[in-house]
Structure formats: structure tokens, C-alpha cells
Amino acid sequence: MELTLPAATRQSISPRPGSALHRVAAIDVGSNSIHLIIAEARPGERLRIIEREKDTVRLAAGLTETHHLTDEKIKAAVATLRRFTDLAHAHDVTAVLVVATSAIREAWNRDVFLQRVEQEIGLKVEILPGVEEARLIALAVAEVTDFQGERGLIIDVGGGSTEFILTDGQTPTYLASVKLGAVRLQEQFLSRQDPPSRAEIEALTTYIQSGLARTVREIQEAGGFQRVVGTSGTILALAAAKPDTHSLETKAPAPKKVAFTSFASELTYAELQALNRRLQRMPHKARRKLPGVDSRRADIIVAGGILLETIFRELGIQHLTTCEWSLREGVVINYLREQGWSLSHTPLSAGDIREHSILSVARRYAYEAGHAHHTAKLAEQIFDQTLPLHGLGMREREWLRYAALLHDIGYHIAHTSHHKHAMYLIRHAELPGFHPHEIAIIANLARYHRGSLPKRKHEDFTRLLPVHQETVTRLIPILRLADALDRRHGGKVKEVIVEMQDQSLQIVPISVDNTDISLEVWCAQQVLPIWATVFPGLKVEICPEQAAPAAMYR
Template sequence: MIKSVPVMRIPAPSAEKQRTLAAIDMGTNSLHMVVVRIDPTLPTFTIIAREKETVRLGDREVKTGNLKPEIMKGAIASMQRFCEIATVLNAEQVVAVATSAVREAPNGKDFLKLLEKEVGVRVNLIPGQEEARRIYLGVLSGMDFNQEPHVIIDIGGGSTELILGDGHEPRSLSSTKVGAVRLTSEFVSTDPISSQEFKYLQAYIRGMMERPVEELQAHLKPGERPRLVGTSGTIETLAEIHARETLGTEPSVLTGYEMSLDDLRGIISRLRKMSEEERADVPGMSERRSEIIVAGALILQETMAMLGVESIAICERALREGTIVDWMLTHGLIEDRLRFQSSIRQRSTMKIARKYQVDLDSSERIAAFALSLFDQTRDRLHEWDLEARELLWTAAILHNCGVHVNHSSHHKHSYYLIRNSELLGYTETEIEIIANLARYHRKSAPKKKHDNYSNLPKQERKLVSQLSALLRLAVALDRRAIGAIAQVQCEYDQQKQEVYLKLQPTDPGDECALELWSLEQKKEVFEQEYEVKLVVELVKTPMGVR
């Protein structure tokens, strides 16, 4: 009998040679790239190159919120240069992610399509919580938590991430729309900043950070006093300024460097009285950081005060390094350390399934049928890889979650719930694919007049069309939700263009009439998509799946 089938992980390569990978973080303020050399035998990675360009994607058009043409042009040029460097360093792949600025811009996805056309690299949009998770992975790759609770704060140009974890699974992940570029653009018009604007900015930050701080504190155990770790440009710049003032020099390695809240307050007190030009001359101030440093520093000050911590330690690893770790996990290169993270997709899927009271017994049977059909038709009817298989599994588990809203048109409700749920481990595009697969498990086949489908790139539309056809058959196989079908076997006659679907019932006396009827109703979409004829047969004798 087919049981619930866990998603297969891509096996680690047998070759022990080192691998080179590039990761790019397209942030609101800057574009960053690291190129690393991965040793699969440890496994670990060494950074062999770092690149940065201050592009300011967050400086968007005021009225429309669109990314500005000249800034997009500059970003494309920077990405071209990054990719050329990655090529020179023999990187086997460039993994790129974009965050809040591109995520929120109405023309953000069009920009990414243009970038892929011009540069040849696909950039993944990641949701705020996924950004936080990858930051956590990045910090863990550079610091040992000794199983003690740590709070991580990452202040970017458009958002601030707060994470609570102890080296195992993160207890709390949040992403809030307060960032150094965003707040400077929206609330700072004076130079030096006026007392009135400073006080308003301070109050606004407190109001915005109140909920994520409270949510994080709710996950602390009695008596725990976590250490605070800070990452990314704003915090690193403040640490460099502090080091220049207290040590007279910049530390060779920032990771582990500590700064007190009192000292931070002193730095802010001086910076707020300076003009932008004067701040630019402060020792330790990085390129173009003087424009946004006051807002960014104030986010850190207020969050530290709300958390009740007196000092912060710096970590130089964050989102881009976390993207490297995530790639290593996805490709089976990490077996022991951070093992829990390798199943983040499955655990996140099951969490959402429970939230919407999905019938997991039925959904797991349907998921198993869907994966069995996928595997048996692979290299015969389709050529999708294991990553697509995993998307199909998630969609199969969640396809019926829309019933939680209303049984009528529940496939459309499923799309909405999946699209707006916090599916960790997936990019925006992958979540959109999963939601579309669930959307088309019944009723209408995918159509270009449907915005949710037509907005997908061409290759992703093909994936949705082909895999949703398999999901429809899988759903039909559990029509009564009692596990009536024990086993499914596919045979393909290429000459006749026919697919024979042989079904073995769990109970030899069960004629499975409802399942056969349901397959008859749903097979048309499958036949049209794959240009074959589907012939279904109930087989009472035992059979083996190829």
C-alpha cells in the first residue's frame, strides 16, 4: 500500500572536490555578493570574494511606488559585473534573492524579468519570514550559540528582521517594515535632523517594533536572558564607528565585537547634531551610509531598549551567507549540523495544514499518489526535477485547505490561503506555483485569462499545467477519503500514445466505483495536457510499481 511519501532530498555528490558558489542579496540599500568555496566533506564554506554596490532600490517613485528606471539600470549593471566576477572565479551557480524594495514595488517582478533577460540570472523574491530564516542560517554558520538563546536583529534598508533561536529551530521569526532607507525617505526632511522629526521617528519606531518584540519575548522561557546579535550594514557601520572611537582602529574581524547600549546612545547623540556632509567624514562611516545612519541607528537603539538588553555583539554573516547554507541544505551537503533546517519546507507545510484543519490522512494519501504518478511518468511524459516534485507534494498536502473557508469554490480559497500563508523555505515564485497547483486540482484547467496563472513566467505556467493534471488524478484516487486504492501502476505505450493506469484496491471485494467515476471525470485535462489517452483498469491481483 502507498504510504505518505516524504520528499526526497537530492543526494550529496560522491566527488569530494570543492565547489564554488556565488550568492547575491539585492537589498533595499545595497547589492551584495559573496563567492564561496564549499568543502562537501566537512561540510563548510570559505568566503573567497565579497562585492558591494550601493544602488538604493528603495529610493522608489513617490506617487507610484515603482522602482526608478535609472536605479534599475544601475542595478542591472551591478548585477552584470557581479556575474562576471563569479564566472572568473569559476562559480558553478549564482543564487540571487531580492527583498522588500523589489517585493513591494508594483513593477518589481517586471524588473526581475528584465534583469534575467539582460544578465541571464534568475532572482528569487523571498517573503519577509523566509528572509529572517535565511539570516538565522547565515548567523549560525558564523557563530556558535552553545545551545543558549540568542536574539538576532538585522536592520536593512526597507525592513528589520528579529529572530529568536538557540542554534536549533528558530523559535520566532519576524520581518517589520522599518528600515534605514524607508524611514529616512518617509520621515526625515531636515539636515541635521530636527528635534521634532527625531522624536516623531523615535515614537514611530517604537510603535512599529512593539508587536514583533512582544511576540519574540513570548517565546522566551522563564529566566532566559538572550544575547543580542546584530547583522548587516547599519549595525556593522555603527560598530566600526564605535571601534574607531574606543580602540583608535577598526577591528580586523567584526564578528564577536561588542558595543553597549549606552555607547550607542552616545554615538546617536553626536550623529543627530551633524549634517550629512559632516557625518560622511566620521571615521568608520561607510560609503553613502551617512544619509541613512541616523534612522538606522535609532531602530537599533529603540529595539535594544524594548528588549531590555544592554549590549550587542556583531556577526558579519547574514542573508547572503544564509542563502549559501540553504543551497547546501537543498543539495544534500549538510547532514548533521542544522539538520532540522533541511526539513523546514515539510514542517512548515504540515503546520499550515493543521492550522486550516486539513484531513491529513487523505491529503497524505493524495500526496503519495501524486508523487507516484510523477515518478512513473518522469522521463516519459515530463522531465521535471526533484524540486518540482517537492512543490507538487506541498500542493497535494494543502490542496483542500480552502474548505476551512467555505466548501463552495474551495479550490480558489486554497489558492488564497496558500498564497498568503507563511510557507518557510520557499521563494515567492515557488509559493505562487504551489498555490496555483492547488487552485487547479478541480474544476477549470489553467487558463491564460486567469491572472494568478497568466502572471507566472512561461516555464512555471507549463509546470503548473502539467503537474496540476497529475494532482487531479491523485485527488480522484482518494475520492471517498477512505484509502480505497492501495497501489497505482502506470504504463505508457508511446506508439499508441496511451497511458494505462492500473489500480489495486485495498479491499479485493471493493469495486471502487466512485474512484473510477471520478477518474473518468478528471482524465480529460490530463489527456489534453499530455496528448495521450488514459485507460483505467481495476486489478484485483497484487502488482508491483515500476
Template sequence: MIVKLFLGSAHKDVTIIMPEQQTYLTSDIIPRLAAIDVGSNSIRLVVAEALADGRYRVLDEERETPRLGRSLASTGKLDDASIADSLAALRRFLSIVQGLSVENLRAIATCAVREATNGAEFCKLVKEQLNLTLEVISSQKEAHLAFHSVRRRFDLTGKNTLLADIGGGSTELVLASGELIEAIYGTKLGAVRLNEKFGGGQALAGDDFKRMVRWVNRELRRTTEKPSAPLHLLIGSGGTFTSLAGMVMAARGQSRLPVGGCQIPRAELRHLIDRLRKMSLKQRREVPGLNPDRADIIVPGMTVVDCVMRRFKLNLLQVHSFGVRDGLLLSMIEEMQGRTRQDIPANDNAQLERFASACGVELAHAQQVARLAGEIYAGLCEHFEIDSEDRRLLESAARLQDVGYLINYDGHHKHSYHLILHSHLEGFRPEEIEIIANVARYHRGALPKRKHENFRRLCDEDQQRVLRMAAVLRLAGGLDRSHNQTVEKVEVRMADDLLELIVEAKEYPETDLWAARRRLGMFEKVYDSELAIEWAGQVTAKV
């Protein structure tokens, strides 16, 4: 097994995704690794099991909040109480590590220990009392680990992005072009540090808030340079961002979805800051989606986000629910397996097919249906005003439409919905996962209805997207009803207002055509068009 440390309930997101999980069960089959991250606000432990493709599944994780950096800004030191709390937390974590037979443990410390005048003394205490070597990493190393996590889980091709990793004592900023780092900026903009300096309660309703904003802006001007080219997106990691996403998604009625991938416009961020800073701590602790432990540091943290977006002229952020701990664990696994980052496949389809395989899906059929669905949808894009970007979601739904077989064949489409919704697929936003789940839900059975809770929760636009994709998916599924992958290609034609789907196959695909024609009802209703499905051999013969 392997050990890992990071934010979020990651132990839930791979329970059935990775087929290797069925074999890596004990420490004598594969070594276990653990990562401990000693931050300015919290200390985290993750224990995980490495998978053959360089990823991992979490076995256990734990988090405690000793606020090690709470007096750093005023005294420059770690106070005695936070040191005692941190030692107690680390002692408990090591007990867990020992109980899980971890062979490879790495513990890192970041800003608070790095900057404190008694940071070395703290590391010495940890070594003497717990026999644990605490590696104090630089701001640059912290940024590299955070970005390593991002480029393993995001497609950065052709994008200029800014990564912000906000901790309790500092914020690391990584300016990147594609997967190449252009610049790294280390700042003293931590949520705990700002809370100590300016307060985190209702003091931020007035002049203290304005003073904090000015101070943050000065620090950003001092430590960063504006990019030479426009940026596409801010990617945010750390507890501030996941807490922000939790509140935003609760307000949107999306608490059921994972926060990873949540996109938030700057205008929505600013509105939330303005609302929260006028609340008392008691009122903030009751805000849906916000961990009460963060009530006093959430406004300072979100203020850093807003000032960063203003500084770099960004209007949209996307939440990354992993970060430094994930980057650390991925690096440990690569070292163990003798890999470099370039060796690791970063392919959506590979991830989806691992999930499907673990659920007993017939991969050849799923791949065929995904290919045909994509071809049909691409053809329709030429004749209807529909979003070509949705092809990726449609093909993903096709690969996963039958994962519900894991539960039961009867009603498997409904089981597929729930399995996909809670799968925490990497590289997809929460809204996209919900759409994929709904499209898979309606690949068979009843048509979508507003009385269906899963469909009713979608906005009107997303409901229409699901209808369009599900209608295509039904046809594509019919075109491999034989499970023989007979159909080689499909082409959408429109002539004299007649819509045709031309099916190419070496031999007449009787069963597949029969099944597809039986499934025309939803398509013709959604697209308001009659559709003729013909074998290319017959069309050629008629000509």
C-alpha cells in the same frame, strides 16, 4: 567553480587558506554557483567555487546601490528610477555570471520587493527583460538564511544569543539557544525606510531623532517579546554593522584588520550615534571607516541597533561580516553536495590545518607543537595568574607558526605574521587574529620589542599576552626539534619555588631537550622564574 553573494572582501580571505583552491580551477572540474541578493538598499552578486568540506572560495563579487526601497515608506511602491537602476545592475551582473560559466544561479529579493504593491510587476519585468527568475523570500526565510550563516561560523554552544540582520527595509531578529532557533521576529526597521521617514542628515540632531527613537521602540514592543533567559551576545549582520565596525576600528587604529568578529560595547555605540547625528552629510562622508554611500542611512541603522540592545538588555555586540547571502550560498552548496548542515565539520583546527597545508607546513610537527604548547600553558595557569582562555590562541599560533614557508624559509616567522593577519580566519575576532599573528611572529628570532611596529600597535595588556604565549611556543617548538614527535606528554611542576617541566617520552629525547633548553631565555625573562627541563625517566631514576 561556485558562485556566491555576500558582504565584504571575501575574495581575499581564502586565497591561500583552502588547499582545494589549487585544484578547482575550471567549471568543467566542478560547477560554479552564483547568488544574487536584491535588497532594499543594494543589489549584490557573488560567484564562488565550492570546496569539498561544504565551504567555498569567492571568484568574483559585485555590488550596486539603486536604493530600490527608497520610496516604499511614502508611496508603498518601487519608484521608476530605482526600478530602471536595478534592471541595469542585474543586466550587468548576468553578464558577469555568463562570462564565468555559472551553471547554478539563484536570485532572491527581500523586503522592498516583498512589500511593494508593484513588487510582482518588478519581478515580471526582470523575467521578461533579463530571463531571470527572482524569488521573493519571506521575512522568516530571510532570518533562517542569516542564522544559517551564523551557526556555521560561530560556536554557539551553551550561549543564548540574538541575531540582528539589518537591511534597508527591515530588520530580522533571531532569538537562539545554542544552535536552536527559539523565535524569529520580523520588523519594519530598515535603515533606508527610517531615513525616508525621519531624514538622515542634521535633522537627526534634534527632535526628529527623538521621534525616530520612540517609533523604533514602539515597533520593537509591537513585534517582539522579551526573552525568558538572559542573553549573552548580540550578533549583527548587514551593512549597518560592518560600517559601524569600520568606524570603530578606524578610531582604534585597527583599519588594517577585517571587521568580521569586531566586538563593540553599547556605550561606544551610543557615543558614536550621538557624534554622527550632529554632523552634516558632508562631514559624515569624511568619517574614517564609513562608506560615503551610507552617510544618510548610518544613523537610522545604528539607532535600530541601540534600541534592540536596550530592548533585549544587551551590552555587547559582535559583528558578523557575512549574512543572508552567505547562508544562501552555503545552502546551495549543501544541496549540490547532498549534505545536511550536521554533516559539515565546524572545527577550528580543521580550518587552521587547511591553511597550514596550503602553505606547505609539516602538519605532524605543527600538531605536536600545538599539543605541547597547550599542555605547558595549562600547567602554567595553575601557578601563574594568566588567562586560561588564551590557550586556544596559543595552539592556533602553533599550528600556523610556519605558514611563512610559503614565501621563504629565511625570515619565515615574519612572513607568517602577515599571512595570518590577512587570512580572515573564521571564528576569531580581529583582535584575536592579530594576537595569533604576533605569537607566531615571535616563535623564533628576535624577542618582541616596542620598536617592532606589529608589537607596538598592541595595547600593553595584549603585549604581555603575546610575550607569555610566545615564550611557551618557543619551548614547545624546541620539544619537537627532531620532528619525530617523540615527546608524549609534558607536565609543569612547582616545588619550593622551583619550576620544573617534566617531559615524558619512551626514550631519552636528547635533541628535543637540547633544543628546548636553548630556548629558555625568553621564558625565564617573561615569567621571572628559572625553569628546569627534565626527562621523566631520569626524574624517576633519581627518586
């Protein structure tokens, strides 16, 4: 079923057909929070989220008992929508898309809310049916997730409902919306005692099991699933707050966390169970201080955790991967496709998603494509021919390639210290498909493509695990040599031949049509001490093409 947002939903600002840039705002009026994203679409780039705002209005408060939105909550929601609309206009958006979900769907006085929003702000709100909400969630998740041809189950736990989708990354084969949400369940079962009693927890668990019975049966009858993706604030918060398994098992201090964010994290059934036992013993005041849990979500996180754990148990889930993109991004993607923008019509492989993420960041910061891609090509050649020396694998080769593509994006900020600026930009870029430690490694590699080698005082490097510090250190000489061999950014060195014998390394740059590459050779020679430092005892030399033994040529 295709959703066609009515013309009235595309608020006040008409799109600019044929424009090279679309900025679109999407506002999601949810049961717990009202969310705003402002997304920027450019040809050849992944959709970029340039602004995110959230206000925990809790529209669904009291709705289960009275079936009515309170005047206080309507007033707060209108104020939030006015502020979000002003912010959207300040970003010169081409459209404002406003959707509402469970709380507005079920409120008997929803027309009062809709009329006030239209009269006071000029916005028309589209109320999404539960199944359409699920479809748009699937649209967003598929844009940034590689299902590897497997059947995936997407779970979105909201304040008033939970959506379930079966998909392989293309058209969903199953869509369902169940009236089980963190706000709804907290008010019904866990609002009397703090922390909740065992009897309350057991009653809630039984209620959830009953509410899930039909959906569980339908998912099983539809063929089940092979992987699970979780979206929404509740699931993201639970994944962020999960206990450190190293600390639980060894009772030793956890290793320092890498200060890099990821588009996806992992949550196992065992981790969720351990977290829930802890949450259920903590009073609200203590939960507010728990890392990873927004203080405004602390009152509903227990109900959300029990709901997710019950879903895990009833469906036999052992492992879930989170996804930050959900309904709001799906609304934007759907709208852009209606406008003729092509984002991705077929599911991308993991490599495609990662490459697309890297190139989107590169283009965003006006990278010099010729030099970046040629540096990456030379770096891969050197990596492949020095494998016995560095002993790294294909994943490390991929990190090297991505660092080569991004190593000069710091010029977007300034020439001086551009290597440090590159690290900053990579750290704060949205990179779907990458784990935090991978973003950290790529950022560090870009940072050390020039300047000093890593030092103890460099916090971003020392935060890496020791094995990742070693990986970065071994890749630095390769990236620096590749960069030096394209010093004039002209692709004058078409390939590099490396000959290894014991502790001796002979490097032969091959020019294009016997072009003069004396500058590139000189720059490469300046990098050789780095090789000797990283690989003690190694003798390295640059051998001019004419002087190289004939046996070295392929």
C-alpha cells in the same frame, strides 16, 4: 519551513556532483545595496568567502511614496547584476543564486524588473518572503555563533525591513519581518533638514515604537532571550563607529587600535546612545568622514541608529554582538545542504567554532598536520608544567595551541621568512569566534616562532596592548621549544617532563621507544637563551632521558 530554491535560480552553470570543491555565488538584491559573495566549500573546512562586492544602488529610493522602482534604479541594478554575474563566472562557480528582499517584494512594478534581469542577463531572481529571509539569516548566524544553549535574538536591520529571529542555534522558534528599514525611515522622516531637527527625530522614534509594538509583545510572549546578535551593514557600521569609551570617560587619547579585523564586535546600549547623539548633531558631509561609516551609508545611518536604539530600549537590550554572516551566507549554506554537503547539523560550542576556524585556515594553506598537532601537544605540556613561571591562564594556553597549529602555514607562500608569511595569512584570514586582539596575539606568536624576539620597530607587536605584548613574550619560549623538540617532524619526542626548583628549570624530552632524539635535543638547546632572556635569572637545561632523576618520571 524549508526553502527549496527553484531550478531556475541555480543559474546557467550546472553543479559538479561529487566534486571536492564547490564555488557558489550568491547575489542579494536589497533595498539599499546589491551584494555579491563567492563562497568556496571544501570537505573538512568551514565555508570560505573568497570574494565580496557591494554596490549601493538604493533600489528603494522613492518606493514608499510611489510604490514603483524608478527606471534609473532598475537600469543601475541591471548593470550591477551583469557585472556581478561576470565576476561569478570568472571564478568558475558551480551555481549562481539570486535573491531579492524588501524593495522588490513591495514594488508594484517588480515584474518589469524581473523581466529585464532575465532578458538582459539570463538571471532568474527569487523574491524571498520576509519570514524566509529571516530563516536564512538565522541559518548563517548559527553556523558561526555559539549560543551556549541559551536563547538568542538575532536582529538584522536592512534598508526596507528588519528581521527578528529567536533561536538557540538550531531550529528558530520565532521569525518576523517588520517594515522598518534605514532607507525607508530616512526618506519618510529625515529627508528635509540636515542635520535632522529634534521634532523629526521624535516623530521617527514614535513611529518606530508603534511599528515594533506587536513584535516586542510576541518576542516577550515567546519567552524572551538571553543574548543578542546583530547583522547587516547598518548594525556593523554602528558597531564600527561607536565612540571610544576610554576617550569619552578620560578625555585622553585613545590607545592605538590593533590592526586586525574580527568576525564579531560588541555594541552596548550606552555606546549606541552616545553615538546616536553625535550622529544627530553632524551634517551629512561630516558623517561621510566618520571612521567605520561607509560614505554611501552616511545619509541613512542616523535613521538606522535611531531604529536600533529604539529596538534596544523597547526590548530591554543592554548589549549586542555583531556577526558578519547574514542572508547571503545563509542562501549558500541552504543550497549546499540541498546538494548533500554537511556543514554543521548541530550548534557548535565556542571552543568548537574557534577550533574549526583555526583548522579551516590550516587546511586551506596545506599545513603539515602531524607536525602542527604534535607541536601543539608538546607546547601544552610545557605550558602546564611551567605555570608558576609564566603565570598565564587557560585562555592564553588556547592561544598558544592555535599559534602552534598555524605556525608553519607561511610555507604556503615561501620557505624564506615563512614565519612572517604566517603572520600575514593569519591577519587576513576569516576567523569566526575570535576577537581582534586574539587574532593579533595568535599572529604575533606564529611570527615569533623563529627569528628575532619582538623589537620596537615591529609595528604589529607594538600595536598590541602592553598586557598582550607581555603574554606573547612569555609564550614565545614555549612555542619555540615545542617546535624544536619535533625538528624532524616525526613525533620522536612523545612527551616533555619539566622540573622546576626556584630559578632552575630542567627539561627532559621522552623519546618514543628509545628512538634517537639527539637532533631534537640539540635544537632545543639552541632555544634556551630565549628562556633566559624572557625570564631573567632563570637557569634552564635540557637533561637527557637517561640522566634524569627517576623521581621526574610519571
